[in-house]
Amino acid sequence: MKIVACIKRVPTTEAQVKVSADQKGLDTAGLSWMTSFYDELAVEEAIRSKEKHGGDVTVLTLGPSEASKDVREFLARGADAGVILKDDQWHARDARATAKILCARIQKAGAELVFLGKLATDRDNGAVGPMIATMLGWACVTDVVALELNGTQGSAKRETEQGIETVAFALPAVITCQKGLNEPRRANLKGIMAVKAKAIPEESFEDVPNQQQVQKVEPPPARKAGRIVGEGAAAVQALVDALRNEAGVI
């Protein structure tokens, strides 16, 4: 079975992000980058699926040349191949353009199963996975926390706000991965050495213009200063009043 896991390079979680001068995106100077957390789950599940059911895993990313480090990391963990659709503006692409570009490459790979994170931790859209499934006309199961495959059939548990939903589906399918699905493995040093010289091709693609235009990016409003209602036991009533009548939380 051909499996594709899609990853996105995003600013590290501890990065202090700044809005760019044109207010249309982020100032990327000096940012450090990592693979989006949920995409790590996606690659891990792809590798586990391969280990259980056979096949091979290709890690696919739309991103800059520097993404080769992220892709190589997954080769060291057990993925078989990596492809970079070279794009220095990957972070400014809308979900539709990203999905269309990835979709073309997934079709070319002849994949039957595609894994992505439930969202990328930079823009939090959560749209690319379902869009790819729609474009391909495949089953789409989002927010997956458990997955079983059996031949051309699969069943998955989805985490929703109301509870856990168990669904059955037929391959080909797109799966988006939620925290709890697995614990990603760590590469070891021998694994890193084994893939040190492995070629990670950079490919070009047919450009897809953004449909959605970002008008303005603003940092969240600064939090209002707190208020000390009093000290010690005497302040309890005032605190309860404030929580009940001002904040409305109790």
Place this chain on the structure above:
Amino acid sequence: MRPFQQLDYIRLDDQFSEDERMVLDTVRSWVTERYLPLAMEHFEAGTFPMQLVPELAELGVFGPTTPAEYGGAGLNNVAAGLIYQELERGDSGLRSFVSVQGGLVMYPIYSFGSEAQKRRWLPLLASGKAIGCFGLTEPDFGSNPAGMLTTAKKDAKGWVLNGRKMWITNGTVSDVAVVWARAEGQIRGFLVPKGTPGFSAPEQKHKFSLRASVTSELVLEDVHLPEDAILPGSGGLKSPLACLTQARYGIAWGALGAAHACFDEALSYSKARVVFDKPLAGFQLPQKKLADMATQITLGQLMALHLGRLKDQDKLTPAMVSMGKRNNVMLALETARVCRDMLGANGISLEYQTGRHMCNLESVVTYEGTHDIHTLAIGHELTGMPAYR
């Protein structure tokens, strides 16, 4: 725990290859997730977390530059240096455990051992199925190992060893000891397996430094060893000193890890801690301390990186390693002391890492050639005049 943010003031990260950065990230995340949550507890208890040995082996940090055919990872020396840096960011005891296994046990077996010794021990040591230690220092001979009293005498069946070694990292938990002894007028290396009659390794207790590391005495009383226990390629003091050059190279990197941990902790503390209505970091005295430390750490990083590139080109000399070990350990110790001070009363609590690193570095500045002995090694190199005695 707040994520560690390594100081990289002059973008040295760009100088590492992709695989070197992967090695760094891999070991860094292991130390953060697996080691650091246990560090305080083991330091207090005076124990090494032995349960982590299989994970360290799986990671591949034992003998990282040993060729793959003997079970090593076959990394270059810069990647190996980054491993030591990250391990010592955890604790000097952790780095010591790994340095001894690789630089002081696997290295002499690989360099001076017979093919049979290499085939027997290196895969076991690389996979953590065997632990090793290195016995050179004696109670009365530290800086002057040439004076050692431990002897190996030939008899009809092989060798008989007698003597005592001291301050031996991992001695008590080792399956094999590389013991250096005077044999027929020359210092030679011997492989002494655990359980050999007459050989014992009691633990040295009551340390205030390297508490999360096992330190031992090695006692050898009429220890009979077969003929093939000798490392055939060893001969003279230059053999153990070659091992120490390996380990000292690792220390030049490792000490930076401890310095980074302290600096990161003090920087973040001083930005968060409010005194006289503003953060500590906003005052001039803390800023001077931070600026001085950041500069020293950055210079130390440059030295370590350059030494690593030279080592990969086979151009590194022991005198260069002396400078790296001496400079980087002292800068780390001074960084730890200043950071301890900047943390105020919290600096004496093991809830913070800095005090632990500060205590550990008192060992690191002393072992593997004291600061003063390395001063004399550099002096010797510069003047051609040995001033050791």
